[in-house]
Amino acid sequence: MRILSTHEKTVNKVAMLPAGQLNLDKRYKYVKDNGVKVYGIVITGPSKELLKLQNSPHVRYATLGDIEVWNWFD
Numbered sequence: 001m002r003i004l005s006t007h008e009k010t011v012n013k014v015a016m017l018p019a020g021q022l023n024l025d026k027r028y029k030y031v032k033d034n035g036v037k038v039y040g041i042v043i044t045g046p047s048k049e050l051l052k053l054q055n056s057p058h059v060r061y062a063t064l065g066d067i068e069v070w071n072w073f074d
Helices: 002-006 008-014 024-034 047-051
Strands: none
Touching: 002 008, 002 024
16 A cells, blocks of 8 residues: 555556545555455465465465466467
8 A cells, every 4th residue: 555655646547446536645544554454365376386375474274276277388
């Protein structure tokens, strides 16, 4: 949020909200004062790269979902 609030011009170009509704400084202050709780995230990628995360203190639980064979050399 801090980075977004300092690059408001760039965010305005890619945001799906009108510039007047972004309120990045206000949103950043709210997150800074109240924090953020992340309840889940989906990560995809090569198994070798995902295995690097298995001992991360940020990962509390992991589960395997869909598997799709991918040709990384194509």
